[in-house]
Every structure is written in structure tokens, then in C-alpha cells.
Amino acid sequence: MQFRRLGRTNLEVSEIGFGAWGIGKAWWGETDDRLSIRALLRAFERGVNFIDTAYAYGDGHSERLIAKAFQEYRERVTVATKIPLKTSGWPPQPGTRAKEAFPGAWIIDHTEKSLRNLGTDCIDVQQLHIWRDEWIQETEWHEAVKQLKREGKIRFFGVSLIDHAPETGLEAVRSGIFDTVQVIYNIFDQSPVKELFPLCQQVDVGVLARVPLDEGGLSGKLRPDMPLDPDTFPGYYFRGERLKDTCTRAEQLTAFLRDGVESLPKLALKFCLSHPAVSTVIPGMRRPEHVDENCAVPDAPTLTSQELQTLKTHAWPRNFYE
Numbered sequence: 387m388q389f390r391r392l393g394r395t396n397l398e399v400s401e402i403g404f405g406a407w408g409i410g411k412a413w414w415g416e417t418d419d420r421l422s423i424r425a426l427l428r429a430f431e432r433g434v435n436f437i438d439t440a441y442a443y444g445d446g447h448s449e450r451l452i453a454k455a456f457q458e459y460r461e462r463v464t465v466a467t468k469i470p471l472k473t474s475g476w477p478p479q480p481g482t483r484a485k486e487a488f489p490g491a492w493i494i495d496h497t498e499k500s501l502r503n504l505g506t507d508c509i510d511v512q513q514l515h516i517w518r519d520e521w522i523q524e525t526e527w528h529e530a531v532k533q534l535k536r537e538g539k540i541r542f543f544g545v546s547l548i549d550h551a552p553e554t555g556l557e558a559v560r561s562g563i564f565d566t567v568q569v570i571y572n573i574f575d576q577s578p579v580k581e582l583f584p585l586c587q588q589v590d591v592g593v594l595a596r597v598p599l600d601e602g603g604l605s606g607k608l609r610p611d612m613p614l615d616p617d618t619f620p621g622y623y624f625r626g627e628r629l630k631d632t633c634t635r636a637e638q639l640t641a642f643l644r645d646g647v648e649s650l651p652k653l654a655l656k657f658c659l660s661h662p663a664v665s666t667v668i669p670g671m672r673r674p675e676h677v678d679e680n681c682a683v684p685d686a687p688t689l690t691s692q693e694l695q696t697l698k699t700h701a702w703p704r705n706f707y708e
């Protein structure tokens with residue numbers, strides 16, 4: 387494992403972090419908790435010291451599994467969790483006020499819930515699960531964050547941005563309030579490179595690169611004709627022609643596979659780590675064998691500037707949620 391500085395937090399975090407949405411049973415279908423705990427512990431053995439979770443991942447189920455897995459090692463892992471959005475509809479529409487989406491009392495209450503779920507006195511990185519830049523003008527949410535910091539209930543504060551819209555978090559990053567920012571970054575969506583990443587480097591905000599495997603589109607395991615359960619998130623995300631389109635795009639990437647970078651997930655994760663603004667990349671990994679493959683990536687050969695240049699042409703505009 388290799389480690390990077392998480393921006394101004396000065397925490398040293400593993401280049402491969404653990405994305406803990408899938409283990410929460412929230413919209414990813416049934417999972418086996420014992421297998422999830424084995425995956426978490428395998429990741430720890432392989433040097434992973436950063437976990438990203440959220441209260442919303444199974445109403446605390448993911449947080450509780452993390453607490454259970456790391457009972458003995460709690461102080462050796464950095465856990466980032468998230469405060470859920472209070473209003474309905476995702477993402478919150480323009481005109482939604484911060485005091486509706488994240489009222490101060492809601493922020494405090496959900497932090498208390500996450501503290502209990504995680505079995506800890508202090509959350510390493512608390513995040514807002516979603517953000518709109520106009521909320522920077524409002525103060526109630528920020529007062530709640532300051533209170534939590536004063537009381538020692540959270541150490542650092544971050545934000546997770548709207549899918550495929552890194553430009554909606556530039557004011558947040560500039561504000562100096564947030565220590566970290568979480569954004570979709572993968573071979574298919576390279577949009578943060580334009581403005582967000584240079585800004586994060588300039589103001590020393592840590593970057594959590596999320597959805598590095600395009601929700602499975604870059605995992606190498608999807609097939610155009612495979613049945614996906616429409617009641618699960620992958621079934622929804624890859625509905626209609628989207629599965630076939632994604633498989634066609636992913637197939638084109640096999641030309642990049644070579645010694646040490648012999649699989650699509652490895653190529654995809656190495657791609658994310660090739661950008662110096664990225665502090666950690668957080669694939670969802672519910673299986674120990676995925677953990678093993680993903681944790682080998684930091685030591686895999688570096689992608690050449692020629693390869694990175696060509697990979698730029700594999701980005702394609704997409705927002706499968708609309």
C-alpha cells in the first residue's frame with residue numbers, strides 16, 4: 387500500500403480506501419454481513435486505513451459493520467461518514483434552502499447517531515452527503531458544524547458533490563470551511579480535472595475519488611445481455627440501452643491492459659491515482675478477492691503520459707440518473 391496526505395487534514399491515508407455503500411444493504415441488493423466484515427478486515431491487512439461510509443447506507447448498517455470489524459483497531463483507521471439530506475428528491479433542486487436540506491439540529495442529531503453507530507467519541511471526517519454552492523451564503527449549517535468541532539465530536543469536515551457536476555462545489559472548496567471534497571472521478575467521467583482538482587491543489591483540500599469503477603461499468607464483469615435486478619441500484623443505473631453502451635465503451639479499454647495492469651478494475655483505479663490532486667480512491671468492495679486485486683494497484687506500473695493522454699478520449703458525457 388502507498389499513502390498520501392489528505393489535504394490540510396494532514397492525515398496520511400491509503401491510496402486505496404474502502405467505499406462502504408455496498409456493504410450497507412442500501413439499494414445494492416442483499417449482502418452477506420460476514421463476507422463484508424471479512425472484506426473490511428482483509429482491506430485493513432492490506433494496508434487500507436481509510437473508509438468512506440454514510441448514515442444513509444442502510445440507516446447506519448454500514449457504519450455498524452465498520453464498528454464491529456474494527457473494534458480492536460479503531461484508532462488505526464480513518465472513517466469518513468455523511469449526514470443525510472433532510473428533504474426528499476435527489477439531488478436537491480435549485481431553490482432548496484440549506485436550512486431545509488441540512489437544518490442545524492438535523493446535522494447535530496445525525497452526527498450523534500453516527501457516533502453511536504460507529505462506537506466512537508469523535509468522527510474523523512464528517513461530510514454533508516450532497517451540496518449546492520448557493521448554500522455557502524447561509525449560516526445555520528455552518529454554526530452546527532462549528533459547534534460539533536468545538537465539542538470534539540468531529541475532527542474534520544467535508545462535502546460530497548452532486549453526481550457528474552463537480553462545478554457545483556467550487557465555492558465550497560474556495561470557502562475554506564471544508565477539509566475534503568468527494569467527487570465522481572473515473573475514466574468515463576474526467577470532469578473534475580478541469581476546475582475542481584486544480585482548485586483543490588491550490589487551497590489544499592483533500593480529494594476522495596468516488597465511483598472509480600463507474601458503479602461496475604469499469605469492473606470488467608458486466609455483459610450486455612446479463613440480467614440486472616431493476617430493484618437494485620446497478621439495475622436502475624444500467625437500465626435500458628445503458629448496459630450495452632457501457633459494455634461497448636469498456637471493451638474498448640481492454641487495449642490498455644498489460645503486465646501489472648492486466649484487468650479493467652486495475653486500469654481504472656490506476657487512472658484515478660495518476661492525478662496528483664487525488665488523495666484516496668474509494669472503490670466499493672464487498673468481497674475479499676476484490677480487495678486483494680484493488681490493493682495491488684498502488685504497486686502496479688505507472689500509466690505513461692501517452693496512455694493517460696489517450697485515456698482522455700474515453701471520457702463520455704453521461705448522467706444515468708436523469
Ligand SMILES: NC(=O)c1ccc[n+]([C@@H]2O[C@H](COP(=O)([O-])OP(=O)(O)OC[C@H]3O[C@@H](n4cnc5c(N)ncnc54)[C@H](OP(=O)(O)O)[C@@H]3O)[C@@H](O)[C@H]2O)c1
Nearest residue numbers: 405406407546596597598599600601602605669670672676
Ligand atoms: N453521493 C455520494 O456521496 C456517493 C455516491 C456513490 C458512491 N459513494 C462512495 O463511493 C464508493 C464507491 O462507489 P460505488 O461503490 O458506488 O461504485 P464503484 O466503486 O464505482 O463500483 C462498485 C462495483 O465494482 C465492483 N468491484 C469492486 N472491485 C472490483 C474488482 N476488483 N473486480 C470486479 N469488480 C469489482 C463491485 O462489485 P460487488 O458488487 O461484487 O461488490 C461493485 O459492483 C461507495 O461505496 C461510497 O463510499 C458516495
